[in-house]
Amino acid sequence: MGRRSDHTPDELHDLLVSRGHEVMAERGFAKFSAREAARRAGYSVGTIYNVFGGLDGYLIAINSHTFRKWSACLQSALADETGDGDARIAALVRAYFAFADSNRNAWMAIYDHRIDRTNAVAKADETAREELTGIVDAEVTRWLGQPEDASTRRLVRSLIATVHGHCALWLTGSYALLQEEDPAGQALARVMEALAAQRS
Amino acid sequence: MGRRSDHTPDELHDLLVSRGHEVMAERGFAKFSAREAARRAGYSVGTIYNVFGGLDGYLIAINSHTFRKWSACLQSALADETGDGDARIAALVRAYFAFADSNRNAWMAIYDHRIDRTNAVAKADETAREELTGIVDAEVTRWLGQPEDASTRRLVRSLIATVHGHCALWLTGSYALLQEEDPAGQALARVMEALAAQRS
């Protein structure tokens, strides 16, 4: 079969990402199948290699989609938050966990996929991933009440790593947090301690 | 071929774990092959299913082996440390990162493998994994200078998650810590802030 008019290139791209995201959410990274995703989209595997250049590119696109959904969640949580500085940080951390919890497989897939940086990541995907850092950046800068500088950015990354560690160990069921009933609360406590230490 | 006298059951178990660990270190979790490990041990795949009951059991055994090596590293680093309280915590965190760094694939495999808890984990493997928490537990208790209680244990798990987050994002090359040249230092800073906050 040759060129079809079922979908424009953009539509096809989005359709494949959508179905891929669906399969990822259902099965998780370990049991993900590009063939199955293509099947659900009504195409064959080869099309994925045409559109995304390979499995890696496809997985990057799928995970970037998750990133965009995640960012939107965080933005929305912040928009709904009416409280002061501390409350905004709390809302951010809670929303971080809430998204991961209700999108377990897709969220974990982000970190399960090891990107080979020899293959350049598409610009759109790069920015999708940077956006999340930007959100935290803005919020931490706001809390600290001083203009963003290099040390702020460094702190932000460390805080993200802190929250990530709690969330990852929680969702993977690593027993380190097995008996912890509020991992988000613990993560938030560590974040607030770190923020307080910067101010003094 | 039937029963062979090449190795005792224990020897065979250890041989397979050793070769499996070797393959894991070389290829990483995503490209791990039980067939290849068996090949290197001079056996066929089926033997792995006999000895470990299945691929999951095999991976658990391999990762538990990594855990034991890791614990030994931390113990040794603490034994070599002659300094005071803060220095011991620093040595612990640095050793944590050092092991992960020089055993990247094997270390990441620990968290790449999602354990299905319906299949009971062997007792020996369970304790191999608990030992690491125990080491941190003892060290944090020592630093705090008060008997270990429930809240200490809770804090310990949170601190492990904090360090884990930094280490994981660093080794996976995640964007958040891409430009950070001393992730261990950042993790340590967060840990010390958290510890200090407990004392006040």
Add this chain to the structure above:
DNA sequence: TTTTTAATTGAACATCGTTTAATTGTATGG
């Protein structure tokens, strides 16, 4: 209408995990 272009496929290949019947070394009992 004809020609060119490029999207899409199907088939082929190597590999993987998993299961199972068939082997064949080892131990046991007479």
Add this chain to the structure above:
DNA sequence: CCATACAATTAAACGATGTTCAATTAAAAA
């Protein structure tokens, strides 16, 4: 010492995967 029972080990088979590529064919260009 031989025959039998046992259990470790394997080979082969199965379905599924990722990956590549020549062949096909629909759409665009001429």
